[in-house]
Structures are given as structure tokens and as C-alpha cells.
Amino acid sequence: MTEVNVERIRRDIETICSFNATPGRGYTRFSFSKEDSLAREYLLSECSKLGLEITVDGVGNIRARLEGVDSQAPSVMTGSHIDTVYQGGMFDGLLGTVGALEAIRTIVEKGLKTRHPVELVVFSEEEGSNFSTPLAGSKAMVGRYSVEDLKRLKNASGVSMYEAAKEAGYEPDELPGQVLKPEEVKAMLELHIEQSVVLDSERLPVGIVEAIAAIQTWEIDVSGVANHAGATPMRLRNDPMAAASKVIAAVRDLARATSSGTTVGTVGRIHCEPNVTNVIPGRVRFSLDARDVDTASLEDFVEAFRRELEKQSRLHGVESEIRFLGGSEAVFLPGEITEIIETEARERGIACRRMNSGAVHDACLLATITKVGMIFVPSIGGRSHVPEENTSYEDIEAGCNLLLGTLLKLAGQAGFRCGEASER
Template identity: 40%
Template sequence: MQVFSKERLLQDLPSCPKVDGIDPIDAADRLAKMAAIGVTPEGGITRYPYTEEEKQVKEVFRGWMESIGLEVYEDSIGNLFGRYLGEKPELPIVMTGSHLDTVPNGGAFDGALGCLSSLLALEALIKQGKKPKRTIELAVFVDEEGSRFENGLFGSRVMMGEVTVEQLENFSDAEGITLPEAMMAQGYQPNQIDLSRRLPEDIFAFLELHIEQGKILESEGKHIGIVNGIAGPSWRSFTFLGSTDHAGNTPMHLRKDTVAAAAEFISGVEKLPRTFSPTAVATVGKVNVFPNGTNVISGKTEVVVDARDIDEASRDQMLEAITSLAQEIARNREMEVEIEKGISIPPVKVPDWIQNKIAQAAERHGLSTRTLPSGAGHDAMIVGKYVPSGMIFVPSHQGKSHSPEEWTSLPDCMNGIQVLIDTLFELAND
């Protein structure tokens, strides 16, 4: 298994495009410095929000922002910002950025590359002497992954006014530490989250660079992914209720085996998305079997479905078809099925004019593009509900993500940064 290292990054140095104002060796060095903070024995990275590891990486990143002359500040919950003042600071700003927290034993590029790319893009504009009309603000959002408190996209949701003080007490980590306790231990003020809110009319556009976390760009040999929409996830739980019986003494025709029902259901779920939309997906990633004994016919099995699409109507129609399938299977097997709705986040479409700016930037540098949806959630999904938002994808080797094997080559990183530079400057002068 190959994992992140600076030496591996620099193997592709001769193939790196020249980007005015950016040294690819410096980019590799900074990625390596971040990857060393929270490194695991397996070569992955674990950086949870409101921990010493997160604090350390943010201090490093703050230093980099200050070193290029950005106006740096932190809000009441720990979102970190750096401003490159424009010629007309009274205009709504352009915002760019991502996150520095990780999943358990995650990779070196998810979130971190987006933050670093935004920093290097601003550094390049400063070195090139390009002063935008609008202020460009770099945002490092706290707790995008939700790994510690199961409360993902937290920083961007707070910024857009979606979180109240009262809701914070509902979240705690595996050790019983509540979200407010963890925040206060790091010097933040959970009772003042309203001070972190930004008005949508103060933000002209948001742009996030991210690794694809999929295989399309690499398999098709494309340099840049232009995201046309971010699929909104909707979770639904289906609990089949049959009869718990002895595995040896119960004839096959007299069983009400909920595992068998769940297996039939899961197989059906896999086939449904393609009948609704080319961008629809549905996944069963969680199954709970009760009592979960080798020699026991299960009388209760819970299956959780994650359904996504960039079109909300087709996603919801697919969910209704999935629900009908569960009910039909339960009826045919003389069982009951309990259905419980979970989270449901609306998908976000990327405006055509932002997609066009990304495409034009790529074309100027001779980079091939592919329009594609984002199946994963990102801070751009939250901000994009209120503000025109776009995403630039760079290839992920073999689609690996959320693991130590996560990898994007240095030339692909530099290509993405070049497109980000041009697109940011165009947006800031629009």
C-alpha cells in the first residue's frame, strides 16, 4: 500500500506545469508539513475538530496566510479567514477555501489541498501584482467531516446561520465530551455563534477546489473536473420485523428471516438509481442484524439507505420507489417493515456562468475538462444554498479517498491551482 510522502510527490516534478508565482517544491513541502500533523501508524492522518492536532495545523496555516500579507482572523467557533483586500472593499466578496479536519486515518489531500490551493492562488496573485476589484477571502472551515461529533459541515453551516446555540448541546464525542465543552477548551465561544454568521448578500461567489474522490477524471484522462451540481444526501432506515427462531429446527418454508428479506431489498436498491437519473446513486452501507447469532434466524434487521442525486425531484422519486420495494418485500414474506426518515439535504446546482468561467480558465492553459456531479458533500454545498458557488475537481488516483492511499499527483495539483487562480481573479473582477 502506497501512502503519502513528499518524496513520492516530487517524483513527478519534471512534469509540473509552470505557474507564475508558485514553486511546486514549496507546494509539496507545505502539503507534507500538514500531513505530518496527526499522522497515524498506517500512514494516514487523524485530525478531529477542537483537538491539539487541529489547533497545530491551523497555527501553521495561519502563519502561511500572515506571511503573504493576508488580514487574518478567526471567528467565535474556530473558522479561520484570510483577506486579500480588493480595490473596492465595499463590494460583496469572493470566498474560497475548504477544511483541514479529517476522517479517522484519512488522507493528505481531502480538504487540505483545497485550503492550500486557495492560499497559493492568492500568493500567486499578490506576486503577480494583480489587485482584484472585490476582496478575496480564504476560509478554513472547522469540522467539515463530522468525524468526532457526527455533526459535519459545521463551520459552513454556522457561517450561513443554520445552527443555533441550543442545538450544540445535542452533540458529544465517544468520550462524552460535548461540543460546547470541546469548543471552550480551545478558547472558543459557543454561546456567541451568531457572531460567526455572514449575510449571503455580502458574498458574491464561493469557489472550492477539491480532489474528485472518484475515478472518472483519471479513467478518462481529463485534467480538470467542472462540477455541475452537488448531490444532496437523503438517509432512510428500513427495519424488517420477522421471527427469531432456531437455525437448525425451523424448516425453510416456515421461516420469517429478516436477513433474507434485507438481502433481497439491498439487491433491489442497487438496481433502482439508473432507472431514475444518470447521476442518481443509492448505497446500503449500514446493516444491523438482531440478535446477530450464527445459529439464530434473525427476527429483526435494520438497513440504512443513502440516496443522492443532483436533481432533488428524481432523488425523492427514487426514495419513494425504494420505500415501495421494502413494503412489497415485507408483504410477500409476511413481515412488517418500519420506515424512518433521516437527514435530507437538498442538492445544489452550480450556476452555468461559474462553470463557464472554470472552463475558460482551463482552456486558456490547454487543460482538458469533464463536467461531472459531486456525489460527496462539501462546504460548497452549504454555502451554495445561499450564494452562487462552484467547485473545481482534480483527479484522484484510482478514486481512493478517506484512506492513507488517497493520492493526487503534483502536476494535477498545480493544474488545479492554475485554474483556481484564473477563476478567482475573473470572479473578483466580475
């Protein structure tokens, strides 16, 4: 069986991770930054060595195409992102990008021919580290973002994604003509770290994703009466912090009580006004991130949260308001692709399981126009978005070999180079 060269994957990862804005404090490579442009320079030079046909769209999404025997056939895409969170890890996104590069490199090196063209895809601005909106690159690629949207998205310095893309040398005005059309793609595969504990705890090298959880993000305001912390008796307070803390503490049990058993709820951000030690707060604002692949359970959880918010507001004599900030629907990946991945894993003797993803990925956006498959490899200790993020190179090799094999199955390997017929 054709196999990837894991040493080249290690070299790619280490080279790109050397382009780092926070050396010694994790890995920081924001889209449109100097580090990002060095990483791209490296990737593009590797693609050029392989003779791939490279196009870069108005927000910097890269497509690098290896022609198939049938150049009119839709392509099979594979890739991920190369941007990171602030002080993140080495593997999130980057692994799926260099794994895809290595798969194509192996196809070229072995002289394999596929019926369908194979394309490496590298998405811009997946993490939302710059413009606070995740998946901006893939949204632009599938036509979810207009040029006006790019002008509206601003980073912390007030620079729009449109301006940042221009500054980095792209032509965002060209974007409408570059949107990926369904007829151009047969399927898309993304290899990614799991970012959770399931595979590591079960000692499995690979997971095959069946569904990606729906997300709802909410913002809650609890308003009471700010007053003197010493002079106001407890029974005469309208303390929004006391009410909010009861509601926040209930999130854990409410999420665990849904029928799916897979609902997760997180309060990750909280602001208090005036945020002073000797003043009862006047207002507490916090976020709720709720996720589940089971939409009914997700709705049940949010409804139970609302009831708890109303109850605690009544008991504490405060006002509350809940606003929907945004979200995404659950994505169910087509069974025909997961089955191909599973068959390939069986043929290669790679142990695996089917699983869901609690994190969103560029693949979710591609799923709106084509058939998508996702392969997970374990995150040691389940940790990600931190400098400690890690995956063993043994598991990386298994995941990349599975990616390569699935890619060849989907692209339709069109025969063997002379003398290599025994290889597959």
C-alpha cells in the first residue's frame, strides 16, 4: 500500500511552526501576518516543486491542483487552515494542511495517476483570531461572504478583513468571481486533531467524524441596583451577581440532564459593572455557548436555561435579558464518504471509531456545496488551543496514510506506474 513519509510531515510542521509571533509562549500565526506570509511562501514553494497549479483567491485561500487523467472531472479537495489562536499549539489546522500536502506529494512521487484532479486547499482565517468570526476564509470560498461583509469585519485595530487582505497582496474585489462552485468539486476531506479526550482515552489512532455539533451562542444581561457593599442589608439588595452566579452554576446540571447525553454548555466570558470590590454590581453580562449534534436536546437545554434565568431573576428581584449572538446548524457528513474512510482504515489495519465533533471546522462550510469527510487523530490529554497541544507522530502517520488512501479511492486511481503494480 502506498504510504506517506512521516519525516517530511514532521519537517513541514516544524518549519511552519518556526514562523511564530510568540516564540517560547506557544505558537501564534494570525492570518495576514508576517508569520502567515512566511508559512505560505514555504507551502507554495513545496506546491511548485510538485508542479501543482496554484490559485489564491481574494482573501488568501490557496488551491493547488494536481491534474487528473480526466481534466474535466470535478476535483477531490483536501486541506485545512494554517492560522492559530493566540499562543496556540503546533497541530490545529496545520496538520490537516501538511497531511494533505504530503498525500499529494506521495501521489506525485510514486507516479500515481488519478481520474479526478486532486487539490490541496488552505483556508484563511479559520480561528477568527483576527476578525472575531471563525471560518471566515471558508465562508468566503463558498460564497457566504460578500465584499461588503469583508469590509464590515474588523480586527482589534479597526482594520477590516477587506483592508487586511489588500495589504497582504490579495484582491478581495475579485472574490465574487472566485466562489467555489458545486460542480468543481466531487468531495472534500479534512484531517484534523480531535481536540477532545475520546481517542486518547480509548487509545485509538483515528476517528471518523459522522456529525459536527450545532452551536448556539447567547449573551445574557442581568441588571439590578448598584449600591454600597457595606451599607445595604442583604435582604434589601437587588444583586445581579447573586442571580447570575446561580444561573451559571446551574449550566452544568442542565446540560447533563438532556436526553441526548451529549449537550455541552459553557459560560466563558463574564463582565461585571462597575467591577469594584466595595460596590454591589449594577449589571452582569455573560455568554453562553451551547452545543449538541442533537438539535432537540440543544433546544431543550437552552429552554431550561431560560427558565432558570427567569426563576433566579424573580427570586433576586433583578431584570434579565437573553440575546442570540449567532450559531450554526449541526452538519451530518454523508455516509458514503464515512464508509469509504472506514473501508480504507480496515484495509490498512488502522483501528478507528466513528464519532462526533464538538468543534466546527472549515469542512462544515464545504459541506454546503459538496460531500465532506473528516478524519480525526488523537489530541494527547484532549488538549488544544494551548502550547501543550500534542499528537504522536505514530498517530499522525496513521491519520495521513488513511487520508492518502481515501483520497486515492475518491479520486479513482487510474492504474499503476510500470513495475509498481504490486504496491496496491
